[in-house]
Amino acid sequence: xxxxxxxxxxxxxLLLTACQAEQWEGTEGGFLISLGEDxxxxxxxxxxxxxxxxxxxxxxxxxxxxxxxxxxxxxFTSDQIPASAxxxxxTATYGNNPLLGLDTPYYKGEEAGVEVTEGETRTVNxxxxxxxxxxxxxxxxxxxxxxxxxxxxLKVSVDNQFVTINNNNAQKSAYYRAGTIPTFQFVGTLxxxxxxxxxxxxDDKLKNADTFGAGKHCKLTLKVKPATSGVILTVAKVxxxxxxxxxxxxxxxxxxxxxxxxxxxxxxxxxxxxxxxxATVKLNTATALQDLKIKFNFADPQFAAFxxxxxxxxxxxxxxxxxxxxxxxxxxxxxxxxPSIQLDNLIARxxxxxxxxxxxxxxxxxxxxxxxxxxxxxxxxxxTLNCNKPEFSVSxxxxxxxxxxxTINDITVTTGNAETIKNNLIYQYYNGTDWIECSTRDNQxxxxxxxxxxxxxxxxxxxxxxxxxxxxxxxTEAEATLETPEQLPNSGMEEWYEEDQSxxxxxxxxxxxxxxxxxxxxxxxETTNYRSESYCSTSSVKQTTNKHSGTYAAWIRTVxxxxxxxxxxxxxxxxxxxxxxxxxxxxxxxxxxIVRPTKLLFxxxxxxxxxxxGVIELKIENQEQGITLFETSQAIYSSNYALYELPINYxxxxxxxxxxxxxxKSGSKHTDVIPAKVRGNGANEHYGSELYIDDISLIYDK
Numbered sequence: 001x002x003x004x005x006x007x008x009x010x011x012x013x014l015l016l017t018a019c020q021a022e023q024w025e026g027t028e029g030g031f032l033i034s035l036g037e038d039x040x041x042x043x044x045x046x047x048x049x050x051x052x053x054x055x056x057x058x059x060x061x062x063x064x065x066x067x068x069x070x071x072x073x074x075x076f077t078s079d080q081i082p083a084s085a086x087x088x089x090x091t092a093t094y095g096n097n098p099l100l101g102l103d104t105p106y107y108k109g110e111e112a113g114v115e116v117t118e119g120e121t122r123t124v125n126x127x128x129x130x131x132x133x134x135x136x137x138x139x140x141x142x143x144x145x146x147x148x149x150x151x152x153x154l155k156v157s158v159d160n161q162f163v164t165i166n167n168n169n170a171q172k173s174a175y176y177r178a179g180t181i182p183t184f185q186f187v188g189t190l191x192x193x194x195x196x197x198x199x200x201x202x203d204d205k206l207k208n209a210d211t212f213g214a215g216k217h218c219k220l221t222l223k224v225k226p227a228t229s230g231v232i233l234t235v236a237k238v239x240x241x242x243x244x245x246x247x248x249x250x251x252x253x254x255x256x257x258x259x260x261x262x263x264x265x266x267x268x269x270x271x272x273x274x275x276x277x278x279a280t281v282k283l284n285t286a287t288a289l290q291d292l293k294i295k296f297n298f299a300d301p302q303f304a305a306f307x308x309x310x311x312x313x314x315x316x317x318x319x320x321x322x323x324x325x326x327x328x329x330x331x332x333x334x335x336x337x338x339p340s341i342q343l344d345n346l347i348a349r350x351x352x353x354x355x356x357x358x359x360x361x362x363x364x365x366x367x368x369x370x371x372x373x374x375x376x377x378x379x380x381x382x383x384t385l386n387c388n389k390p391e392f393s394v395s396x397x398x399x400x401x402x403x404x405x406x407t408i409n410d411i412t413v414t415t416g417n418a419e420t421i422k423n424n425l426i427y428q429y430y431n432g433t434d435w436i437e438c439s440t441r442d443n444q445x446x447x448x449x450x451x452x453x454x455x456x457x458x459x460x461x462x463x464x465x466x467x468x469x470x471x472x473x474x475x476t477e478a479e480a481t482l483e484t485p486e487q488l489p490n491s492g493m494e495e496w497y498e499e500d501q502s503x504x505x506x507x508x509x510x511x512x513x514x515x516x517x518x519x520x521x522x523x524x525x526e527t528t529n530y531r532s533e534s535y536c537s538t539s540s541v542k543q544t545t546n547k548h549s550g551t552y553a554a555w556i557r558t559v560x561x562x563x564x565x566x567x568x569x570x571x572x573x574x575x576x577x578x579x580x581x582x583x584x585x586x587x588x589x590x591x592x593x594i595v596r597p598t599k600l601l602f603x604x605x606x607x608x609x610x611x612x613x614g615v616i617e618l619k620i621e622n623q624e625q626g627i628t629l630f631e632t633s634q635a636i637y638s639s640n641y642a643l644y645e646l647p648i649n650y651x652x653x654x655x656x657x658x659x660x661x662x663x664x665k666s667g668s669k670h671t672d673v674i675p676a677k678v679r680g681n682g683a684n685e686h687y688g689s690e691l692y693i694d695d696i697s698l699i700y701d702k
C-alpha cells in the first residue's frame with residue numbers, strides 16, 4: 001500500500017472563489033484539508049502503476065448537514081476554508097467514475113459529521129481510496145496464444161458498453177463502477193483461417209457483486225492446451241478468490257451448420273399480445289450438435305434480466321432450468337441429432353410495454369461438424385418476435401344504463417386471445433379526474449358500477465368507460481349515460497281547478513288552469529256528460545281536504561249518472577231522477593317517460609261500497625318497439641291512509657322505456673251507489689266506493 005503524502009498549509013484568512021452557499025454567522029472558523037492515499041490494489045495498471053494523482057486534480061466538496069447547503073465545491077485547496085459552526089460532510093474525489101473504461105481509476109475520500117465550533121479551524125485528513133473496481137488479464141504460456149491467434153484479448157462489457165484488453169495492450173486494466181457486474185468474453189482471430197472466435201467466461205464468482213466491490217481487483221488467468229480435435233481454451237483462475245473454471249470451448253471450426261426458422265416471415269414474426277402463434281427455430285446439422293450460443297435481447301421488461309448470451313457448453317443446470325421455466329422454451333442438448341427450439345410458449349408469454357410494441361430478438365450461433373453457423377456471413381441468425389398491443393373494445397347499451405347504475409358490455413376482442421385477456425381484466429369509469437374501477441355498492445368488482453342509492457342526486461350523468469388488461473393496456477372507450485330520475489307532475493295532488501257549468505254541474509281537473517304539457521287526467525268528462533238534455537251527474541274525481549299531507553288529496557269515487565228522466569229506486573241525481581248507470585272513477589297518467597323507476601309509492605285511504613276493492617294499474621312500455629317492460633293490476637283494500645309500495649320488476653331488461661301509464665280506480669265493480677248526499681250548493685250527489693290518493697312518488701334505486 002502506498003500513500004500520498006499529506007499536504008498541509010498554514011492558516012490564511014482568504015475566502016475562495018469556488019461555489020460557496022454558506023452565510024456566515026458568529027465568529028468565523030474553518031477547515032484545513034489534506035489528502036492521504038489508501039489504495040489496496042497494487043498490480044499492473046492499478047493506481048500504484050499509473051502514478052499518484054496530483055492533489056490539485058482532486059475535487060473538494062463541503063456540505064453543511066443541517067441545511068444541505070454547499071459551503072465549498074471546487075478544486076482541492078490547502079488554504080483555509082472559512083465556515084460557521086455546525087456539522088459538515090467533507091468529500092474529495094478524483095476522476096469521473098465512468099461506467100466502464102481502460103485505466104480510469106476513481107478516487108474518493110469522505111468524512112461525515114465533521115464538527116466546526118465558533119472560532120475553531122478544523123484540520124481534516126481525508127483517506128482517499130480507489131472507489132471503482134477493475135479487472136486485468138494474464139495469459140499462461142502466451143506463446144501458445146500467439147501461435148493460435150493473430151490477435152486476441154478480453155472483452156469486458158457493462159450494460160451496452162464494452163472495452164477490450166487486447167494482447168497488444170495487455171498491461172492495461174478495465175475499470176468499472178463498484179457494484180456493477182460486468183461480463184467477460186475471450187475474443188480472438190484464428191491465424192489459420194482468419195475466423196473470429198469468442199468465449200463467454202462463466203463462473204459463480206463472476207456473477208457475485210462482492211467480486212466487483214470498491215477497490216477490488218479481479219485478475220483473470222487464461223491458458224490453452226492441446227485437444228484431440230484442436231485446442232481448448234480454459235480460464236485457469238480468478239484471483240479475487242482462487243477459483244478454477246472447468247468449462248471449455250473449442251476454438252476450431254469446421255463445416256458450418258445452418259439455422260432455419262418456421263412460422264417467420266423472413267426473420268421476423270408479428271403477433272398481438274396473448275395471441276397464439278406457432279414458430280420453431282431448427283438447427284440444421286449434418287452431425288450431432290456440438291455447442292450452441294443463444295443471445296436474447298428482450299424489449300419486454302419482464303424478460304429483460306435474460307438479455308445476455310448463453311452457451312450450452314458452459315450453461316449450469318440451474319441457469320438452464322431458469323431459462324426454460326421462465327421463457328417457456330426447451331433448449332437442445334449437446335449431442336442432439338435434430339436440435340430445435342420451439343417458441344410457441346414464449347410467444348404466448350411475451351407482452352408489450354404497457355401497450356407499446358416490443359421487438360424481442362433471439363440470436364443463435366450453432367456449432368456442429370467442427371464449424372459455427374456464423375461463418376456464413378449472409379445467413380439469418382437473428383430472429384425478431386414483434387409483440388403488438390392486443391385490440392379490444394367495450395360498449396354500453398342504453399338498456400343497461402339505469403338511474404343509479406350502468407353495466408358495461410363484455411369486451412369484444414379484435415386481436416389477441418379473448419379468454420386470456422378476460423382473465424386479467426378490470427372495468428373502469430372516468431369520474432372527471434381519475435379512472436375508477438367499477439364496483440357494486442357491496443364493493444364487488446366487475447362490469448357493473450352502482451352509485452349510492454341513498455344519494456339524493458347524481459349530478460354527473462355521462463361517464464367514459466373502458467376495460468384495462470393487466471392494469472396496463474386500455475380498450476377503446478365508450479360512454480355510459482345514466483337515466484335522469486323524474487317525478488310525476490302534481491304528485492302531491494295539490495293543484496286543482498273547478499269549472500262550473502250549467503245546472504250546478506261542476507267539472508274538476510287535477511292541475512291548475514294555466515298548466516300545460518304532460519298532466520294527469522280523469523274520466524270526469526264522461527260522468528258529467530251533458531248530452532243536450534239535462535245534467536246527468538258529477539265529477540268522479542275531485543280534490544278533497546281528506547289528505548295524507550299538504551292541503552289536498554285526490555278523491556276518486558264510483559258515481560251514478562245518466563239521463564234524468566227515469567226513476568230507478570232511491571237513486572237521486574241533480575234536478576230529478578237518474579238512471580242506474582254507474583261509472584268507476586279513474587285518475588290516470590299516461591304519457592312519455594324515458595326513465596325506469598324501480599318502485600311506485602303512494603298513500604291511500606279506501607272506503608269500499610260492499611265487497612268492492614280499489615285498483616292500481618301500472619304499465620311501462622317501449623311503444624317504439626312494441627314492447628311491454630312491466631305491467632300489473634293490483635287490488636286496494638279498506639284502509640285509513642296507509643303507504644302502498646309497488647315494486648317494479650321488469651320482465652324485459654334489454655329495452656328502455658318510452659311510456660308510462662298509472663291508473664287509480666275507485667273500484668273493480670259497477671256496484672250500486674249509495675243514496676244521495678247533499679253538496680254545499682244544495683245539489684245531490686250519488687256515489688259509492690271512495691279512494692283517496694296522495695303523495696305519489698317514483699323510486700329509483702337501480
